Amino acid sequence: MLHFVIIGAGECGARAAFALREKGFNGDITLIGAEPVAPYERPPLSKEGLVLAHEPKFVAALEHYADQRIDLRVSTHATDIDPIGKVVTLSDGEQLSYDKLLLATGASARSFPGIIGTGELIRMLRTHADATALRPALLPGRHIAIIGGGFIGLELAATARKLGADVTVIEGLPRVLKRGVPEAVAEVITQRHRDEGVDIRCGETIAAVEEGATGAIVRLGDGEELSADLVLIGIGAQPNVALAEKAGLAVDNGIAVNERLETSAADIYAAGDCCSFPLALYGGRRVRLESWRNAQEQGTLAAANLLGAGDSISAVPWFWSDQYDLTLQIAGLADGATTMLRRDLGEGAFILFHLDETGRLLAASGIGRGNAVARDIRLAEMLIAARARPDPEALTASHVKLKSLLAA
Incomplete structure (x- = not known):
């Protein structure tokens, strides 16, 4: 019986596993996830999920995996891939033979290079555990400094204000959302935040962030010091490619795949936040997309191609953000x-x-x-x-x- 292994139990990996069954695959499916919970949706983490911070919004009920004969392994990660022998080694030492492999390893929150580590008062947001740890600090009377005026930083700012915290957003570029949104749209969002009392500082450099016994201090490049009860780092994400690199797969701003999501190794595919791909709609330009819809669409496409469909990526990139x-x-x-x-x-x-x-x-x-x-x-x-x-x-x-x- 054929065995398909999926490394990465996020939106994309889970969608691919269920899509395989929907498309009639009757072989074995193993879905490997490093987090201790079943696959869940990440967009709510900076929005209503951060407000509630109880259970995440699961992609599917746990029993549904058993019903569909999907072997879900949580609190487990892959340490090695042997593309020649077609073997995946897991963190507990178990080795899994595969006929086809899908890498849906996602992305990790980007740290501030050379200046900032993380601790109780300096945090990032990527997982449900991160959201759970952040929630108690987002209270009335607390001051939250957010480094990064991109989507994550601004969504966090809106949620923190909803919870009553005072918020300062520090952005190094001349305006917020500089890389992905036209200036006219950014102006509307900026004004909405300021109407809600958010202090947005653009064009700022950061010299240091220090964590003390009772709070954190953000030292700006001009010498000003901002005191905060918590510092949130929201400067984007980086694709998780270490496992692929170790296995000798081609990497180019993510795991490099072709229009059918095939990597440089036979019978290994990649999909979602972790991969870059050529988009025919834009002249074959190689892109990497971090979005909920892309994770779903590529999970479904990967399932079809694991089964030999040979379909090409054709979806139009789409993204959304809710703020207030x-x-x-x-x-x-x-x-x-x-x-x-x-x-x-x-x-x-x-x-x-x-x-x-x-x-x-x-x-x-x-x-x-x-x-x-x-x-x-x-x-x-x-x-x-x-x-x-x-x-x-x-x-x-x-x-x-x-x-x-x-x-x-």
């Missing part, structure tokens, strides 16, 4: 855009369309309260997938339905 009552959604990749057009949707909501020099729609970025931008971002996503060159005037005219542009 605002929801930000982004479809596509704006790199290479030469034109940006704005479509106002009312009550402050709007979408920015990013087009290249030929008029092709590359990306759309929208922000508004609740689900104000969801429908139009979904339609924009479909236009991007179709490589459409919509009429610019129609894109900006709020009375023209995007669905009509898709039909055209």
Whole structure:
């Protein structure tokens, strides 16, 4: 009987395991996870999961793994892969032979190089255990300093304010969300945070972070000292590639895979946050995506290809972030855009369309309260997938339905 092994029991690995059964695979499946709990969703950790901080939001009930004959191993990690002998060695010394292997090792929180370690008062957020440890510190009257004005840092800031803590966000770049969001969208988010009382400091350098007996001190480059009850590091994530590198697999900003999620070693695939892949929709540009939807989609695609489908990645990158009552959604990749057009949707909501020099729609970025931008971002996503060159005037005219542009 065939044996498929999946290393990494996160959203992607779990989705792949269940998808294998949904697609009719009747062999053995072993799903290996380093954390002591069943696979869970990570996006809530910086949002409602941090507010509640009880049980995580599980991908599936524990009994469902048994029902589907998925051998879930928690509190276990792989230490070695032998691509020639097709053997995985586990942390307890057990060796598992595999017919095909999927690496869904995810990513880890990025530390502040050369300056910051972690401790009781200096923390990062990547796991449910991290969220559980953070929750008691996010109380009224406490001051939280967040290093990083990206999505994680700002989502943490919004949640901390909801819980009553005072918050300072320190960002080294000239504005928040510099790498992934247009300035007009970032301005809306920045103002919303400031309206909630968050002190956002951009263009700052950090000389040191020191942990004392009763609090932490963040020393800025200009000599100013900020006292905090807790410092949160939210400066992004780095792919977990050590196991793949040790096995001799190609690595390029993540485990390098082709359009079918195949690594440089036979019968070994990689998917989710840990891998980089060529995206045909953007001229074969190699990208790595850290998003909930990508983890789900690539888990399903990996399952199909483990079974020999040979399908290629075709999904449009998509990302969202909830902060207070605002929801930000982004479809596509704006790199290479030469034109940006704005479509106002009312009550402050709007979408920015990013087009290249030929008029092709590359990306759309929208922000508004609740689900104000969801429908139009979904339609924009479909236009991007179709490589459409919509009429610019129609894109900006709020009375023209995007669905009509898709039909055209």
